[in-house]
Amino acid sequence: MWSSSARWAIPSEVPVDPSAPEARRWAEEELARAIYDQTPSLWDRFWEWVVRWFSDLLAGLPAGGSPLVPVLVLVALAAAVLITLAYGGRAQRRARAATSSELFDDARSAARLRADADEAARRRDWAAATLDRYRAIIRALDERVLLEDRPGLTASEAAQAAARAFPAHSDDFTHASRTFDAVRYGHVAATEADHARMRALDDAVARAQPAEVAT
Numbered sequence: 372m373w374s375s376s377a378r379w380a381i382p383s384e385v386p387v388d389p390s391a392p393e394a395r396r397w398a399e400e401e402l403a404r405a406i407y408d409q410t411p412s413l414w415d416r417f418w419e420w421v422v423r424w425f426s427d428l429l430a431g432l433p434a435g436g437s438p439l440v441p442v443l444v445l446v447a448l449a450a451a452v453l454i455t456l457a458y459g460g461r462a463q464r465r466a467r468a469a470t471s472s473e474l475f476d477d478a479r480s481a482a483r484l485r486a487d488a489d490e491a492a493r494r495r496d497w498a499a500a501t502l503d504r505y506r507a508i509i510r511a512l513d514e515r516v517l518l519e520d521r522p523g524l525t526a527s528e529a530a531q532a533a534a535r536a537f538p539a540h541s542d543d544f545t546h547a548s549r550t551f552d553a554v555r556y557g558h559v560a561a562t563e564a565d566h567a568r569m570r571a572l573d574d575a576v577a578r579a580q581p582a583e584v585a586t
Contacts, residue, residue, distance in 0.1 A: 475510070
């Protein structure tokens with residue numbers, strides 16, 4: 372037999388038989404909770420785009436074609452691009468190391484180059500002094516119409532042309548061009564002795580007569 376106080380086992384503030392509007396409000400609040408949120412995340416949308424892209428790609432394949440074909444094509448293309456970039460970078464570095472430096476990057480006269488070389492030497496900037504002194508030697512020969520300092524002329528090409536005009540200084544020109552390249556590429560640090568030797572060659576060639584008119 373139930374006690375008369377059993378009715379109060381359920382808290383009086385929680386209705387066991389809500390009205391229709393109250394039941395609808397409860398349902399709306401429950402469905403608004405995060406666990407019921409069906410909005411796709413950014414990753415879900417991205418993955419959906421990838422799946423759709425592959426589906427469209429596969430739809431364009433001939434009947435009976437393998438679904439792995441587009442994947443393999445993409446992998447092969449990516450590998451080819453990476454190999455090309457890596458090989459191209461190494462090839463360019465080897466080409467730069469194997470060829471001589473481009474000699475001129477401006478139109479300074481031989482006198483201006485000599486003055487700049489002397490100024491660099493006063494600063495004890497032996498790299499700039501050595502490079503500009505060699506440029507002065509070749510630019511002076513161009514001004515004497517003994518060679519042409521055309522665009523793209525390299526240090527070694529200039530040395531070969533200069534040696535034809537002054538065969539007695541052939542070894543000096545070869546050494547000077549190699550010094551120029553080594554300093555220009557940063558393979559060696561130029562010294563005061565490098566500049567002194569380059570200046571001595573400049574002075575000697577300035578006084579010498581080219582082979583074509585030597586007596």
